[in-house]
Amino acid sequence: MNANETNSYRVSPWSKLTQSKYFVYILISPLFFILLGYVIYPLYKTFVQSVVDKEGNFTFANYLKFFDTMTTTANIEALWNSVYISVISVITCAIVGVTMAFLLERYDFPGRKILSVLVLVPMALPPLIGALSFTFLYGESGIFPRFFQKLFGLSEVPFALEGIFGVIVVHTFTMYTYFYLSAQAAIKGLDPSLEEAATSLGAGRIRIWRKVILPMLTPAMIASSLLVFMISMASYTAPLMFGVDRTMTMQIYLSRTNGNLDMAATQSTILSIVSIAFLIIMKWYQNRRNYQNQSKGIGVHRTEVRGPLMKYLSMFFSILGTIILLLPILVIILISFSVDGRWTVQIIPTEYTLQHYIDLFTDSRTWKPIWNSIQMSTVAVIGNIIFGVAAAYAMVRMNFKGKNLLDILIMIPWALPGTVVAVNLIAAFSEPSVFSFNQVLIGTFWILPLAYFVRQLPLVFRNTSASLMQMDHSVEEAARGLGATWWYSFRRVILPMTASGILAGTLLAFVQGLGEFVASILIYNVSTMPLSVAIWQKLYAFQFGTACAYGVLQILLILIVLIVSEKLNNGSGATM
Amino acid sequence: MKSVKLQNVSKTFGKARGVENVDIDIRSGEFFTFLGPSGCGKTTTLRMIAGFYYPTKGKIYFDDRDMTTVPPNKRNIGMVFQNYALFPHMTVFENIAFGLEVRKLPKSVIKEKVERAQKLVHLDGYGNRKITELSGGQQQRVALARALVIEPDILLLDEPLSNLDAKLREETRVEIKRLQVELGITTIYVTHDQHEAMAMSDRIMVMNQGQIQQIGTPQEIYNRPVNHFVASFIGESNIIDASIKAIEGEHVIIDAGNGIVLKGLTSNSSPKLQIQPEKNVKLSIRPEIIKLGEGPNSLIGEVQFTEFSGVSINYIVKVGSIEISVMVINTGTNILNRGDQITLHIPEAGIYLMDGEG
Numbered sequence: 001m002n003a004n005e006t007n008s009y010r011v012s013p014w015s016k017l018t019q020s021k022y023f024v025y026i027l028i029s030p031l032f033f034i035l036l037g038y039v040i041y042p043l044y045k046t047f048v049q050s051v052v053d054k055e056g057n058f059t060f061a062n063y064l065k066f067f068d069t070m071t072t073t074a075n076i077e078a079l080w081n082s083v084y085i086s087v088i089s090v091i092t093c094a095i096v097g098v099t100m101a102f103l104l105e106r107y108d109f110p111g112r113k114i115l116s117v118l119v120l121v122p123m124a125l126p127p128l129i130g131a132l133s134f135t136f137l138y139g140e141s142g143i144f145p146r147f148f149q150k151l152f153g154l155s156e157v158p159f160a161l162e163g164i165f166g167v168i169v170v171h172t173f174t175m176y177t178y179f180y181l182s183a184q185a186a187i188k189g190l191d192p193s194l195e196e197a198a199t200s201l202g203a204g205r206i207r208i209w210r211k212v213i214l215p216m217l218t219p220a221m222i223a224s225s226l227l228v229f230m231i232s233m234a235s236y237t238a239p240l241m242f243g244v245d246r247t248m249t250m251q252i253y254l255s256r257t258n259g260n261l262d263m264a265a266t267q268s269t270i271l272s273i274v275s276i277a278f279l280i281i282m283k284w285y286q287n288r289r290n291y292q293n294q295s296k297g298i299g300v301h302r303t304e305v306r307g308p309l310m311k312y313l314s315m316f317f318s319i320l321g322t323i324i325l326l327l328p329i330l331v332i333i334l335i336s337f338s339v340d341g342r343w344t345v346q347i348i349p350t351e352y353t354l355q356h357y358i359d360l361f362t363d364s365r366t367w368k369p370i371w372n373s374i375q376m377s378t379v380a381v382i383g384n385i386i387f388g389v390a391a392a393y394a395m396v397r398m399n400f401k402g403k404n405l406l407d408i409l410i411m412i413p414w415a416l417p418g419t420v421v422a423v424n425l426i427a428a429f430s431e432p433s434v435f436s437f438n439q440v441l442i443g444t445f446w447i448l449p450l451a452y453f454v455r456q457l458p459l460v461f462r463n464t465s466a467s468l469m470q471m472d473h474s475v476e477e478a479a480r481g482l483g484a485t486w487w488y489s490f491r492r493v494i495l496p497m498t499a500s501g502i503l504a505g506t507l508l509a510f511v512q513g514l515g516e517f518v519a520s521i522l523i524y525n526v527s528t529m530p531l532s533v534a535i536w537q538k539l540y541a542f543q544f545g546t547a548c549a550y551g552v553l554q555i556l557l558i559l560i561v562l563i564v565s566e567k568l569n570n571g572s573g574a575t576m
Numbered sequence: 577m578k579s580v581k582l583q584n585v586s587k588t589f590g591k592a593r594g595v596e597n598v599d600i601d602i603r604s605g606e607f608f609t610f611l612g613p614s615g616c617g618k619t620t621t622l623r624m625i626a627g628f629y630y631p632t633k634g635k636i637y638f639d640d641r642d643m644t645t646v647p648p649n650k651r652n653i654g655m656v657f658q659n660y661a662l663f664p665h666m667t668v669f670e671n672i673a674f675g676l677e678v679r680k681l682p683k684s685v686i687k688e689k690v691e692r693a694q695k696l697v698h699l700d701g702y703g704n705r706k707i708t709e710l711s712g713g714q715q716q717r718v719a720l721a722r723a724l725v726i727e728p729d730i731l732l733l734d735e736p737l738s739n740l741d742a743k744l745r746e747e748t749r750v751e752i753k754r755l756q757v758e759l760g761i762t763t764i765y766v767t768h769d770q771h772e773a774m775a776m777s778d779r780i781m782v783m784n785q786g787q788i789q790q791i792g793t794p795q796e797i798y799n800r801p802v803n804h805f806v807a808s809f810i811g812e813s814n815i816i817d818a819s820i821k822a823i824e825g826e827h828v829i830i831d832a833g834n835g836i837v838l839k840g841l842t843s844n845s846s847p848k849l850q851i852q853p854e855k856n857v858k859l860s861i862r863p864e865i866i867k868l869g870e871g872p873n874s875l876i877g878e879v880q881f882t883e884f885s886g887v888s889i890n891y892i893v894k895v896g897s898i899e900i901s902v903m904v905i906n907t908g909t910n911i912l913n914r915g916d917q918i919t920l921h922i923p924e925a926g927i928y929l930m931d932g933e934g
Contacts, residue, residue: 472659474658474659475662475663477648477655477661478655478662478663478722479663480628480649481648481653481655481723481732482649482674482675482678483649483678483679484674484675484678492674493663497664497665
């Protein structure tokens, strides 16, 4: 072997670079740069704001003030309320979700099929619309309380959803699906022969539940509990709707709008710590253990509901469930046709019009927020795709030091409440920095897409890595073996094979961006007002009709996306 | 066609050892098989030749060119994967054409070559089919066509038959061998199936625990295994601990314990063994070599177990404390039962001596 032979083989500088074992670090450094700039740096700036006083001295004064119950109890009360609401929400969601999953998976009764579709309706409701529909239906001046007041001729409404109780009801309605989905998956994976085996060994019903079924459901339940707790802690719209000021998110919002920036930063930091702690606990728990069923090809066996009484009872509850699940959407549709400002003390609106829908697309002032949201969400999603695909590819296919760190960094925005994300971005980008290319971003168009980008990042990343993981390594190797460069095989093989998964995640991110409210409300300005903030303002201005027309548009978009991504996922499931 | 040379190649994964000091010279046009149990390092070695791994130590040459760290897409290899690794979003035609498109051939040439490749693997007319519409055997042939159409210097096959059912496996085996002979392409084949290896290969490399055990033609590997592992991995064999008693010209007298004394040939022994008195050895005696009745190296034993398979009768015979497996071709004679006395003899050339340690 002589040296000339080696040299005669053409090695371009580029391929030399791509073969280097340090090349992977060149690829992942932009990922770290982005996470550092738009997640960690804003988090850090908020922290700094909370511990540095106006003279630039380091101080814990804000934290002492937070926990000092002598001057004001608002903060401690808010923390306590947030935790209290979250714990109760976990319990109620677990009861509703698991019960639904068992009924729908294990029993056959009239109306089961339709109910098992409708049970997922809450997922199609944007948070703001969900909370809104509940106040329309069950609030102080809602349809049902008014109806019963009229019916019995009372001077006051007999009941009304309000305060913390209202928040918990809305949480239960919108979040039980997390329990439902994981319990459903766990029950589907529960091999009926396990129960049969236990029965044959002489175990009774109760013992089977205690010793077989519950232990196998535990991991799914704990994971869902942590998730619902986190989402409840971050919840902002429900407390806002029901006027519960004493929650962490509301306190941050109030401190912010009152100009008490140090306190907002302190509250944000404390909420961040709680959220990130939960994220870490969740990750730890997921890695710890997982009951995997040994058996394959499980035959579902449903117990049929027998006897006329049980049949009628179950039919009654099916219908009731269907109504409860559909009412929120129906009420939004109904009110979207009502004339603004005319629905006051009547049970339901009395005057109807199509004008709101016509206005949506013809009146430039009504159209503006929709167009704003479409633009900003598109920009954010383009960023999400580029970053999400690169990060997912790096995580799934490459080996490098700092992989675990990257994983956690990407998931942090998912754990952070939207309110906190907004406060962090304000802290970081109200002055020029490297990450904003020396611009002040607050008050410009770009801050909202940036917030959406950060909030949606984990979603796109997760969907993309899931579809990458499904793909067999050897397919990429086959392409390389046939002479394709890395880029060619990425373009011709990896992207087409994972496109449907990426698209599904992206569409989801896009509609979430369209409906984003929690962070938007803190950072929008008049010219960039997004759809959800417009809904809020219309409500404030007593223009229910217009607000609900916006809401119907959002629900429609979400439904379309859910159906399309379901189709896409089914399509990609058929790989080999 | 290119020759392949591995010079002292080792690959470690972190602390785990992959393969150690692999030295092979694969001739141009040769059908060369890596054979061994799973985890023996055969696939790791193949992947280094393909370029998916780079060796930790050592060099890889195609002809005289150093390919050690050349990326896989610059090696001009054709590889067939265990699970075929077909592109599920492309048709049969597009799959086969992929490598040609990478090489930027004109459309008309691609079409012609792909159609010829389809014919070669009997898939003409299947061009527009989706991969998911094909049976396992057809998918296998698409993978083969895709690898061959680029006219690779070397064809690499990683357990290509393991996902097929028994009958298809037989058919495809013959087909692959036919293509290889017709095209005269240097082929490296990885398998854990000794029958496949014996039937197809010009030469076989037996591997175990990351190390080469033996390289040789199928006959050499079967008839003259170098150690216990090779003898028992390839075919069935009675492995008996023994010691050399004396050497008498071209004969060697062996003490196999239990008062059994056998006479073998000094020439019929592993090249690694030094024949000298008192030396501990292992004997390898194939069941089909042992004959019924009186003859050289006669033994009398008791039948422990009888198994009738149609073509043959397999006995397990206890001689002293040694159990010997014997295979007799069925000629319609009486079958002995458990407890019957049986007389056997072993032709001198049927006793193969190996080192006692290996």
